[in-house]
Each structure stands twice: as C-alpha cells, then as structure tokens.
Amino acid sequence: MEIGKRTYIVAIVVIIAVAGFGISYNVANAVAQNSTANNSGTYAVTLVVTTNNIFNQTVGDQPAYYVLENGTLQSSAVISFPAGKMISLTIINYDDGPADVASQYANVVGTTGNQITIINDTNVNSSQGTSGINVSGGSVVSKVPDTNIAHTFTVMGTSSNVLLNIPVPPSSVVHATFTLNSGSYTWQCEAACGSGSAGWGGAMSTPGWMTGTVSVA
Ligand SMILES: [Cu+2]
Incomplete structure (x- = not known):
C-alpha cells in the first residue's frame, strides 16, 4: 500500500x-x-486619396494621395518601402469619378500574380445615389476597364519602364502585394486628374499630390 x-x-x-x-x-x-x-513578414502601407484639397487660388481643388501613418495623413512626396520585402499595400480612394487614362494603365503590373483585390463602393460619404452603402465583396482582377479608373499608383523604373501599375476605380479600396528592389523611383498617377485642358497640370505634376518619389532601401 x-x-x-x-x-x-x-x-x-x-x-x-x-x-x-x-x-x-x-x-x-x-x-x-x-x-x-x-x-x-509583410510590410503594410496604406495610401489614401482624397478630393477637395485646396491646391491654390488659381487651380482650386485637386485630388491627392496621402500616406496614412499612425492615424494621420502624411505627404506622399516621398513614399518609403523596404527593399526585397513583401509589401502589403492598401489604397483607400474617396474620389467618386473616373479620369482619362491611356489603355495600357488599365492592366495591373508588378503585383503578386499581376492581380489586385478591389472592394467597390466603399465611399460611405458619397453623394452618388446610394452607392456609399452598397459595399460589394472583394474581387480579384488583373485589369480594370479604362473607363472606370479614378487614379493609378504607377511606379517607373530608371529607364521609365513600368515596375508597378495599380489602377484604382472610383470609391474603392484596392489591395495588392509586391516587392521592389532597392533604388529611387518615380511614382505617378496616370489618370489625368489634374488641372488644365489635358488634366496633367496641378496635382498631376506636383510631388505629394499625384506624383512623387518611391524610396526603396
Ligand atoms: Cu490621379
């Protein structure tokens, strides 16, 4: 026992x-x-496109890209990414109208699988009918109709080759993953959303609005 x-x-x-x-x-x-x-793991970056930003007295309001950092909107004049690391990019676009874009920028370039995920009609404050509350599920696409692009986030290589092209529909959230090699590149919205007769003035040609530098290190 x-x-x-x-x-x-x-x-x-x-x-x-x-x-x-x-x-x-x-x-x-x-x-x-x-x-x-x-x-x-992935490095998350969020860009926000807003409209009605006062450019100056002559031009008036212009749309602009911002970098969302710790809950505040920062300048997009220089956007920094880590080299060789998977970047998880979310673009929140509050602009509810399309702009003229060359058809080549309808194609997604440089993202994982050359695809992006689009969640439409996410602009809850849109005055365009009831679209603001009609959120559709995410759809994975490799191309956006060129009549339905408000802005693009396009990164050019040193010889003006397209490293990255992300078309952004009106009132949408777009998500993509990609990697970039170290270097200093130019980013440009290719949808003519600026001022002037061709829409390439104002925001389109001013760093921190619809163009700037992508710094990868
Ligand atoms: Cu634009």
Missing part, C-alpha cells in the same frame, strides 16, 4: 513535469515562430 501510494505520487509528478515541458515548449515554439513571421 505504501509502495503503491509512492508510485502513484511519482507518476503524478512525472505527468505534471511532462505536461509542463510540453506547454513551455509550445509557448517557446510559438514565440519563435511569431518573431520569425515578424522578421520576414
């Missing part, structure tokens, strides 16, 4: 010790996996 009780206690101690090792091993393993995921 005495030996049996001792065996019973030893068995309990062994079970608790094994269980404890298992838990601590799992916790250590989970922490290691998380830190690996953080080190090699």
